[in-house]
Structures are given as C-alpha cells and as structure tokens.
Amino acid sequence: MVSLSNKKLITRTLERAKTDFLFVAHKLAAYAANHAVDEAAVATFLRCDSDGLVRLALCRAPQGDGFAVDVRRIAAFAPCDAEALAQLLREVDAVIALRHDSRVTVPMAARDRFESDAGVEGDDCG
Amino acid sequence: MSRPTDQWYRELHDRLLAGDPTAPSDLFTMAAPDLANVVGSRYPRHRNTDELHDSVIDALMAYIHRPDAYDSSRAGLRGYLILAARRDLQNTLKKRELRTRLQDLSDDVELQAARRKEAVGEPTLEDLLASGQLVARARVHLPDPADQRVLDLLIDGERRTEAFAHALSIAALPSEEQRVAVKRCKDRIKVLLRRHWREINGEPIE
Numbered sequence: 001m002v003s004l005s006n007k008k009l010i011t012r013t014l015e016r017a018k019t020d021f022l023f024v025a026h027k028l029a030a031y032a033a034n035h036a037v038d039e040a041a042v043a044t045f046l047r048c049d050s051d052g053l054v055r056l057a058l059c060r061a062p063q064g065d066g067f068a069v070d071v072r073r074i075a076a077f078a079p080c081d082a083e084a085l086a087q088l089l090r091e092v093d094a095v096i097a098l099r100h101d102s103r104v105t106v107p108m109a110a111r112d113r114f115e116s117d118a119g120v121e122g123d124d125c126g
Numbered sequence: 127m128s129r130p131t132d133q134w135y136r137e138l139h140d141r142l143l144a145g146d147p148t149a150p151s152d153l154f155t156m157a158a159p160d161l162a163n164v165v166g167s168r169y170p171r172h173r174n175t176d177e178l179h180d181s182v183i184d185a186l187m188a189y190i191h192r193p194d195a196y197d198s199s200r201a202g203l204r205g206y207l208i209l210a211a212r213r214d215l216q217n218t219l220k221k222r223e224l225r226t227r228l229q230d231l232s233d234d235v236e237l238q239a240a241r242r243k244e245a246v247g248e249p250t251l252e253d254l255l256a257s258g259q260l261v262a263r264a265r266v267h268l269p270d271p272a273d274q275r276v277l278d279l280l281i282d283g284e285r286r287t288e289a290f291a292h293a294l295s296i297a298a299l300p301s302e303e304q305r306v307a308v309k310r311c312k313d314r315i316k317v318l319l320r321r322h323w324r325e326i327n328g329e330p331i332e
Contacts, residue, residue: 060190073147
C-alpha cells in the first residue's frame with residue numbers, strides 16, 4: 001500500500017521531478033504547459049485520480065525500444081489509461097524534439113508506431 | 127504505517143537495476159517518508175523542514191540516476207540512503223551556518239560604525255581643536271609655518287581676520303582678498319582635522 005501521508009515531502013519531490021527529464025512528471029508538466037491546462041485536466045485525460053497522478057509522475061519516463069512495455073507497466077501501476085499516456089508522452093517528446101530539431105517526425109506518426117508495435121487498445125489499464 | 131523492510135529495499139534495488147520504470151515511484155512514496163523520519167529523529171530541530179526534505183530527495187535522486195553506484199555487498203540500501211541524506215543535510219546546515227556567521231559579522235561592522243557615529247556625533251571645530259592627539263597629528267601634515275601659526279590662532283580662539291592675515295603675512299593685501307585667503311586656509315585646516323578625526327574613530331575617509 002502506497003503511503004502519501006507526507007504531503008509536504010511528496011509535493012517537494014514532485015516539484016523536483018518536474019525539472020528532471022528522467023521522470024514522467026517532467027512530461028506531464030510539459031503537456032500541461034503546452035495545452036495550458038492544470039493537473040486536474042491532465043488527470044482527467046489520463047483517467048486517473050490524484051494519488052494515481054502522483055504515482056505516475058514519479059515513475060521513470062519510458063525510453064527507447066522498451067517504450068510500449070514501460071507504458072503498459074506504468075499505466076497498470078498508477079493506474080491510468082495506457083493509450084492516453086502513450087499519446088501524451090509521444091506528443092511531449094515530439095514537441096520537445098521539434099523545438100530542438102525542425103526535421104523531427106510528427107506526433108501522430110510516433111503514436112501510430114507505438115500502437116502498431118504494442119497493440120495497445122483504447123481501454124483502461126487500471 | 128510500518129517502514130519498508132530491508133527485503134523491500136533489496137527488491138527495489140533489483141527492480142531499479144532491471145529498469146522497472148515504476149521503481150522510482152515506490153522509492154519516493156514509500157522510502158522517502160521512512161528516510162525523512164530517521165534523519166529527522168537525529169536532527170529533531172530540522173524535522174519536516176525543507177532542508178531535511180531536500181537532503182532525502184537529493185539522496186534518492188542521486189541513487190535513482192546511478193543505482194550502480196550503490197554496492198550491495200558493503201551495506202544495506204536503507205543505511206546507504208540514510209547516510210547519504212545525513213551527509214547532504216550536514217553540508218547544507220554547515221553552509222547555512224557559515225552564511226549566517228558572515229552575515230552577522232557584516233551586520234556587526236555596520237552596527238558598530240553606526241553606534242560610534244551616534245555616540246560621538248559630528249564634532250565642531252572647537253571639539254577638534256580641543257583634542258591634543260588630533261592637533262598633533264594635523265601638525266605633521268602642515269609643513270608651512272604660516273599654516274602652523276593659523277592653527278595656533280584657532281586653538282587660542284582668535285576670530286579677527288587681521289590677526290590671521292598677519293600670521294599669513296598678507297596684511298598688505300586688500301581686506302577682501304585677506305578675508306578670502308584667511309577663509310581658504312582655515313577651511314584647509316578644518317578638512318585636515320576632520321580627516322584625522324575620522325581616522326581615529328574608525329570611519330571611512332571620504
């Protein structure tokens with residue numbers, strides 16, 4: 001059972017994680033900024049509650065070849081919607097890449113690749 | 127809620143090494159409160175402070191970024207993280223103490239100068255001339271005998287312009303020119319006396 005009793009410590013941890021590329025928190029913050037929405041809206045998009053959003057944010061962000069497997073694992077852990085999470089992560093990565101390199105592929109192409117690789121359905125993994 | 131067991135820490139380390147993306151989340155939500163509690167018990171004055179929380183977060187962040195830096199054959203993960211957090215907190219507190227001391231020192235210097243000025247006040251010419259030490263120091267910087275004579279007249283309380291004009295050997299000049307020359311000489315001596323007064327009282331010289 002996860003303890004979220006020490007809110008102050010967790011809040012401070014989340015603030016740190018938002019500034020670190022390693023964590024999902026960084027992607028969630030970037031998504032919220034890109035769409036000009038708050039955390040509650042992000043949670044709604046991902047179909048998870050506030051505690052789930054904290055658990056999700058403190059996960060290591062999926063990387064490389066293991067992207068689809070990581071997304072499934074994180075989505076089951078939080079829990080949240082795996083497809084929505086994959087979409088969010090790919091979009092943020094694409095936007096970040098676009099800002100650094102104008103030759104990068106578009107987000108939808110990344111999402112299509114994820115879906116074909118992993119066979120993720122649009123269901124809730126919780 | 128009971129703290130995570132040593133077995134839990136061992137398994138978490140294995141999960142992190144295996145690339146489990148959810149391991150950091152478990153570490154932060156379950157181990158961080160445990161570590162903060164242990165470190166806080168050794169530093170009770172800093173329990174629940176940002177400094178203590180940051181020390182725990184720093185220790186966990188460093189470990190998550192480089193889990194292979196931890197040698198499981200040497201110590202348990204929990205002890206390793208507690209030690210790292212304690213060291214981080216000690217360094218933070220030392221730096222803060224040093225900053226406070228430097229600030230106190232700076233405040234002391236400024237306060238002392240302000241108190242000295244308040245206690246002594248800005249001296250009048252009579253006050254300056256009454257100080258034998260000050261006059262002796264000023265004389266060293268007045269090599270011209272005419273200036274020395276003017277200083278003596280000032281000490282004697284002389285106020286007449288013709289007396290100063292005589293001391294400066296300018297009695298033959300028109301009275302207006304005498305007045306200007308006498309005033310210039312008196313002002314120069316006053317500036318000299320005030321400069322030495324500030325030196326003696328430890329104030330910066332303008």
